[in-house]
Amino acid sequence: MTRTDPANGTPDRPAGPTVPASAPDPAADFAGDLSADLAGLAADAPPGLLDRIAARRARVPGPLPDLHVAFTDRGVAFLRAGLDADAFTAAFRERFARPLLPADRPPAGLVPALRTGRAAGVPLDLRGLSEFEAAVLRAAAAIPRGQTRPYAWVAREAGHPRAVRAAGTALGRNPVPLLIPCHRVTRSDGSAGQYVFGADAKLRLLRGEDVDVDAVADLARHGTRLIGSDTTGIVCYPTCGDARRITPAHRRGFANLAAARAAGYRPCARCRPA
């Protein structure tokens, strides 16, 4: 190789003090210090770039022990209970394959939302879910605190009334339990059903929201899944706010919506029994 190395070879100009990039020599404007001009094209990464790559994690107080959340620049993406920071990071990596770095503080509004069980205002990042999963979770997110709905209701609200089992599976994969309150989805036989943090935790959470799980189970055991008022002719889920206001003298139980309709009742517009 006899060729001159353009990158590391000898410069043709006489050695001397190098001209700082901040003070360009007008005479050398075009033929001159190309390499310094090119070096001047370097740019630092914009401040928001890291948050497009990595998520942040924070430990938060809430109704379950050892709660950790992971959140991106779009919202909360992952919530798990009962794990330490390392196990949470490993679980997040397994599912999302993104870096997870500690946060200075949890996202605004998250802690009050967990305390009150009213999480509708917390931004969520639900990228990576299928359309069906997202529809199921949106349906579950609409269940008010202190109320429960059966899996069949969620499937119908998600636009797939026959996909009851699939809706259950989608709820089981809920990346943000509590924030999307999948614990408020229960079996139509009155039992609580499965939960990502275990059936006991589900019952504890529901009791914490003043759901009378025993009364609901008792009703279901006797074949009553809906409660109607004989003064309004409206039929509700037992935990619906409107059903709870019916005085005992006017409560009427039904096994299902067809039976209620046959008796001249119409479904509640709020809890929309399926």
Next chain:
Amino acid sequence: MLNRSDGNTEAPAIGDASAARDVPAPPDERGAEVAAALAGDLDTGFAVLYEAYRGVVFSTALRLCGRWAEAEDLAAEAFLRAYRALCGYEPDRIAELRPRAWLLTILMNLWRNGLRSAARRPRPGPLEDAGDPPDPAEGVEDAAARHETGRELAALLAGLPERQRAAVVLRHVADLPVAEIADVLGLPQGTVKSHISRGLARLRAARENDQGTRRPAQRGGNR
């Protein structure tokens, strides 16, 4: 579409007579520290990796793409791919990593793949400016001149053939040594030097041609 005149290592290098100022490029000084951090804990290590190389990765992406938004996408994707690759590496492999070259190799592959798909769709938006575009009627003087120089140079750079642009950006914007560029591009060092030399010569010639013309960006391209 590529390789109209670049890539021929046997042709004599041109432009050496006015070769750019020779400042030896620093080696990957933080490589060992970053590799050790990654081997210790992947997520903590990633933060160290990002801190050490965000500037070089973003600068390279910006001057390869020419557009700010594309550069952000490209840089973010490169870091994410890097993390995902690291998830599958054994600790030994991570410890032996030369992180800067490895990261830039990922970036370069993404960029080249992106070029291939970009060829099939229109590219929206103007080329990224190095600074606020000054009034073209104004003279090239003082601080405005420097902005203008950067803006024009960025446009000329964006007009270089792919390999020359990659080599020039890695050598003179990212400030990598030739040996490391050879690793990143998967080319012999002599070929890398030839690409750099030809790219610089082309930039220099384009700058000279553009003296006094109004639309320099339109003339730098040759593709």
